[in-house]
Structures are given as C-alpha cells and as structure tokens.
Amino acid sequence: MRKLLFVTVSLVFVSAIVAAQHLNTAEPIVKGNLTLLSDVVVGTTVLKTGAYRFVCDRETITFSDRDNGKTVLKVPCKGRQLPLPSAETQMHVKTDASGNRVASVLLLKGS
16 A cells, blocks of 8 residues: 555656646747847857847757858757747847856747
C-alpha cells in the first residue's frame, strides 16, 4: 500500500513539473524580421547592430543574419502566451551597470 501511494505521489509531482514547462502546443510558430540599431545582449550573447530574421518554434528563438541566412543565436523561449497576439515585434531594452544594453522583453508579432 505504501509503495502504491509513493508511486502515485511521484507521478503527480513529475506531472506538475512537466506541466510547468513551456510546452504550449496551441501557440503558433512565429517568423519575422528584426533590425537592431545598436548592439544588444540577448541571453549571454551580444547581437550586433544589423538586420536579423527570427523564428520562434515555441521552444527556441533562432536569430539568423537576414543577408546570408547564417544562424547567429539560439535561445530558449521562456515567455508565456499572451491573451491577444502582439501587433508588432518589440524589444524592450535596459542598460545594465556596465553600460551594456540588455534585452529584457521580446514580443514577437503574431505570438
């Protein structure tokens, strides 16, 4: 009986952890373009000034050079689905203590 209770509690615990992950299958895959007017830190990588194409597949956001298509950066998508799709792509940037511009929020058009 104790073994069955332990297995049941373990399954509930593991299910709760899995449900908390960002695995929203209803969220659409989003593609678009983003132009940076200055260098911006995204995650732990600096995206240089320039034009990028992005693809968000619910799990990762991939940035690639718009001119040659080469992947520049892949970062996990940690956001939540918004109640209404964003009308435009917006990147909110803050300046950290060392003077670097750091992306704090990235809203993707259509997501």
